[in-house]
Amino acid sequence: MFARLSRSFLEGPTLVSDTPLLEIRDLSKTFGSVQALTDVDFEVRSGEVMALVGDNGAGKSTLIKCIAGIHGYDSGTILFNGDEVHIHGPKDSARLGIEVVYQDLALCDNLDVVQNMYLGREARDFLFRLKEPVMEQHTVETLKGLRVTTIRSIRQAVATLSGGQRQSVAVARAVMWNSKLVILDEPTAALGVAQTEQVLELVRRLADQGLAVVLISHNLHDIFETATRITVLRLGRNVGIYERAATTQQEVVQAITAGIPTKVAGIAASAPEVVS
Amino acid sequence: MSTDAEIVAPGIGLPEGGDADESQTFWQQALGNVKSGNLGVLPVVVGEILIVAYFSFTATNFFTASNFVNVILQMAGVTMIAFGVVFVLLIAEIDLSIGFLSGIAALTAAELQLPDGQNWPGWACILAALAVVAVIGAAQGTFVAKVGVPSFVVTLAGLLIWQGVILKVLQVRGVIIIEEDWINKTATYYFSATVSWIIAAVVTGLYVLGVLAGVVGKRRAGLEIRPLPIIARVVGVAVLAFGVVAVCTHATKPAACPEGTPLTVNCTQPLGLPLAAVLMLVFLVALTYLAKRTSFGRHVYAVGGNAEAARRAGINVARVRILVFTISGIMAGVGGIVLAARLQSVNLNVGGGTLLLDSISAAVIGGVSLFGGRGEVRGALLGSLIIATIANGLNIGGYSTGTIYVVTGVILLAAVTLDTIARRLQERAGR
Numbered sequence: 001m002f003a004r005l006s007r008s009f010l011e012g013p014t015l016v017s018d019t020p021l022l023e024i025r026d027l028s029k030t031f032g033s034v035q036a037l038t039d040v041d042f043e044v045r046s047g048e049v050m051a052l053v054g055d056n057g058a059g060k061s062t063l064i065k066c067i068a069g070i071h072g073y074d075s076g077t078i079l080f081n082g083d084e085v086h087i088h089g090p091k092d093s094a095r096l097g098i099e100v101v102y103q104d105l106a107l108c109d110n111l112d113v114v115q116n117m118y119l120g121r122e123a124r125d126f127l128f129r130l131k132e133p134v135m136e137q138h139t140v141e142t143l144k145g146l147r148v149t150t151i152r153s154i155r156q157a158v159a160t161l162s163g164g165q166r167q168s169v170a171v172a173r174a175v176m177w178n179s180k181l182v183i184l185d186e187p188t189a190a191l192g193v194a195q196t197e198q199v200l201e202l203v204r205r206l207a208d209q210g211l212a213v214v215l216i217s218h219n220l221h222d223i224f225e226t227a228t229r230i231t232v233l234r235l236g237r238n239v240g241i242y243e244r245a246a247t248t249q250q251e252v253v254q255a256i257t258a259g260i261p262t263k264v265a266g267i268a269a270s271a272p273e274v275v276s
Numbered sequence: 277m278s279t280d281a282e283i284v285a286p287g288i289g290l291p292e293g294g295d296a297d298e299s300q301t302f303w304q305q306a307l308g309n310v311k312s313g314n315l316g317v318l319p320v321v322v323g324e325i326l327i328v329a330y331f332s333f334t335a336t337n338f339f340t341a342s343n344f345v346n347v348i349l350q351m352a353g354v355t356m357i358a359f360g361v362v363f364v365l366l367i368a369e370i371d372l373s374i375g376f377l378s379g380i381a382a383l384t385a386a387e388l389q390l391p392d393g394q395n396w397p398g399w400a401c402i403l404a405a406l407a408v409v410a411v412i413g414a415a416q417g418t419f420v421a422k423v424g425v426p427s428f429v430v431t432l433a434g435l436l437i438w439q440g441v442i443l444k445v446l447q448v449r450g451v452i453i454i455e456e457d458w459i460n461k462t463a464t465y466y467f468s469a470t471v472s473w474i475i476a477a478v479v480t481g482l483y484v485l486g487v488l489a490g491v492v493g494k495r496r497a498g499l500e501i502r503p504l505p506i507i508a509r510v511v512g513v514a515v516l517a518f519g520v521v522a523v524c525t526h527a528t529k530p531a532a533c534p535e536g537t538p539l540t541v542n543c544t545q546p547l548g549l550p551l552a553a554v555l556m557l558v559f560l561v562a563l564t565y566l567a568k569r570t571s572f573g574r575h576v577y578a579v580g581g582n583a584e585a586a587r588r589a590g591i592n593v594a595r596v597r598i599l600v601f602t603i604s605g606i607m608a609g610v611g612g613i614v615l616a617a618r619l620q621s622v623n624l625n626v627g628g629g630t631l632l633l634d635s636i637s638a639a640v641i642g643g644v645s646l647f648g649g650r651g652e653v654r655g656a657l658l659g660s661l662i663i664a665t666i667a668n669g670l671n672i673g674g675y676s677t678g679t680i681y682v683v684t685g686v687i688l689l690a691a692v693t694l695d696t697i698a699r700r701l702q703e704r705a706g707r
Binding site: 129 | 570584
């Protein structure tokens with residue numbers, strides 16, 4: 001414990017592999033009389049893919065919407081980089097560097113790749129003129145950095161792209177804004193086999209580049225191919241966190257369908273006293 | 277259908293991306309666009325050429341310089357209004373009040389210039405009139421964006437309300453004569469030949485400068501530059517600018533003869549480039565800039581393409597909608613003033629007739645999609661040119677108003693059919 005503390009003091013906040021980038025403690029959320037989340041703990045570290053799984057109604061979407069600032073939460077603590085933060089709206093989470101790629105993509109079909117990448121955050125000069133060359137160049141760099149090479153022209157309308165390419169654009173858009181945490185909501189739900197592979201590879205690359213990634217999926221095969229750890233929710237409660245390398249699909253399925261709610265020891269106690 | 281593996285291209289359009297044969301890629305791209313239903317302005321230009329050719333052979337006095345100037349003046353009002361329609365259609369809404377809003381602007385300007393009334397200077401009348409329709413447009417837009425009343429209903433109510441206001445204000449006097457020079461000149465002033473040529477040169481020069489600035493910016497960013505389409509566009513603009521001026525300076529209008537001229541001689545007076553043409557160009561450039569080069573324009577296209585995506589991207593969708601209806605109101609006002617200046621008066625028919633339908637048709641014929649998110653400002657100019665040419669040609673050919681309506685209707689149907697088919701092709705070319 002002491003060793004870890006001193007190391008993080010010496011090397012500053014860039015070393016976050018042990019301290020979670022995002023840590024949630026005892027988060028509860030009700031919709032009227034429905035208890036959607038009960039004392040949920042969740043964490044994700046930089047450089048890892050944390051899968052978030054659970055059956056329908058387990059509270060996955062509610063949890064990420066709380067993180068993204070779309071829903072407020074009733075009680076609980078959110079720590080970002082060890083500091084307590086309050087997320088009241090989408091802008092708050094964006095300011096922290098949290099980006100969400102939604103299931104239905106939220107791309108404008110009639111706009112091209114560059115225009116979609118910069119939608120709502122266009123680079124412009126004092127005359128409100130769009131700086132097209134800058135945006136084009138940055139888009140090319142971002143896509144290249146993620147090794148998205150199947151898009152023929154970044155000036156083609158998104159409508160002409162395949163599902164996998166569209167998903168890649170949505171992910172690239174999330175990554176481009178110096179984001180630290182990318183949340184992907186069912187990124188492969190509508191894709192074919194080859195395109196799914198393409199997107200999963202992209203997800204792994206995000207983590208390799210040091211981002212924290214939260215992956216929501218129903219597809220355990222995808223998860224076991226990409227995730228570092230797996231958080232399982234059931235009926236709005238934690239039922240377990242599993243190391244991918246130390247578990248089996250069967251164990252996770254068991255947890256999803258019949259897991260017993262547990263407060264996972266170790267997370268709640270791990271880091272609170274580290275940062276003042 | 278190609279699989280993903282086949283369309284892997286190196287470098288996503290980077291300079292080193294193997295563009296050895298530029299002309300081929302240019303033509304391939306053009307062909308690809310046509311195949312995928314992205315026709316652009318091609319059908320409109322081809323249609324206009326066919327219409328002009330037809331009337332040139334069938335109607336005497338159609339293919340003359342003077343009639344060309346005539347067409348420019350006839351189309352000016354509708355073009356201005358249609359520029360505003362483009363923005364409304366881009367966000368997938370409709371504005372039915374524009375006809376009578378143009379009437380309201382004309383009426384306001386006419387009332388304010390009355391020598392025995394307010395007697396305001398012309399520029400103040402025009403600005404006040406535009407301010408009135410801007411406020412009305414913003415109010416209608418607020419109902420659409422904030423309250424959520426469908427734009428069809430809001431602006432249909434507007435159509436009735438503003439028609440009613442015009443009738444009430446004018447029911448006593450019936451007609452207001454506009455004597456103010458500023459207002460009248462918008463549709464009646466011609467530049468002298470020299471100034472006309474200078475304007476053509478300035479327009480071409482500015483366009484070249486703009487293109488060069490774009491090329492420099494791209495080069496600085498290290499992006500690929502395709503010289504062929506750029507050169508083609510510069511040449512096209514130059515030919516168009518000087519061509520229009522050449523025709524306009526050859527136009528004449530009948531004039532009083534100096535004393536001593538034999539009665540058998542028809543005296544004429546040379547015209548030049550009409551101010552209305554320059555006004556159309558100014559608004560075309562300004563609004564194209566707004567739509568294509570500013571973040572506001574980008575947001576207009578985004579709202580029309582996928583309003584929910586725009587909202588999630590942090591765009592203030594309600595603000596965009598209100599501003600678009602404001603633009604629509606202002607442009608209707610500009611059109612109304614030009615139309616009133618042509619008649620040099622405002623009467624009970626102001627803003628009525630086929631003005632509304634002509635304006636919307638002009639935008640739609642010009643390739644602006646009713647489904648939102650697709651179309652360009654210049655489409656309104658081209659569509660309006662087609663409508664004006666048909667009306668002018670049929671008029672000269674001695675056809676009745678009924679025939680003009682029928683032909684315009686058929687052209688409108690053809691244009692929308694083409695748009696719908698293009699859309700379907702595009703979807704098929706997509707996923």
